[in-house]
Amino acid sequence: MPNETAKPIAHWLHTAGLLGLFVLTTTLTQHRATTRDLTQTSRIPSYLISIAMELVLLALVIAGIRKRREFLLHALRSRAHTFVESLGIGAIVYVLGFMAIIAAGIVLSMTPLLHQRNEAVILAIAPHTPLQFLVWFFVSLSAGVCEELVFRGYLLQQLTAWTQRPTLSIIIGALLFGSVHLYEGLGAILPLAALALVYGFVVRYFKGDLRAVIVAHTLQDFIVALLLLARPYVERMQPHP
Secondary structure (H helix, E strand, O other), rough: OOOOOOOOOOEEEEEEEEHHHHHHHHHHHHHHHHHHHHHHHHHHHHHHHHHHHHHHHHHHHHHOOHHHHHHHHHHOOOOOOOOHHHHHHHHHHHHHHHHHHHHHHHHHHHHHHHOOOOHHHHHHOOOHHHHHHHHHHHHHHHHHHHHHHHHHEEEEHHHHHHOHHHHHHHHHHHHHHHHOHHHHHHHHHHHHHHHHHHHHHHHHHHOOOOOHHHHHHHHHHHHHHHHHHHHHHHHHOOOOO
């Protein structure tokens, strides 16, 4: 409950190590995105590596939690909603998150950061064939499950325990979430942080339903791929001057 005094669920050194890992992987990913020709990257092997990395990250986080079983049960079992209700709420949260991204985009349009997005990276990893879309679904699902357990499950609890300020913790966590996507460009950090704010507030103040946020995150990643696939066709249909 929001009014309870939050307590750390892992040692502070474990969290510090996790943050250091974020810095390392973000730096390496950004370097790869800016120095390699990603159009030559084979998508399916890349997807499988991404899934494996998400699972390893989650395993490292769970390994440092004192009461692992309690953490997972609390995160994945909702006393307030059935699984079907969580699916429906997740769809609503997805829409709210999409609106937050649009709002952040409007703010960015007033700044030079609007053009600081590495769209080539996103286009290079987007699926194009039915098999790629099938594997991409599992990429989206692994990101939804693992990243939400890490950011809105583990990290949000740790930050709240340290600051005793839930709203501040949500903001810090959202900025961290946006920052680990630096490989997409500086202009991607604010929209993704806005998305993470929505997720954080839902988990913290809406009966703690992490399952709904996992659904929303999975939908977000999968639908982005669909929109990228449809983009060339939409551009062709637009009248040219």
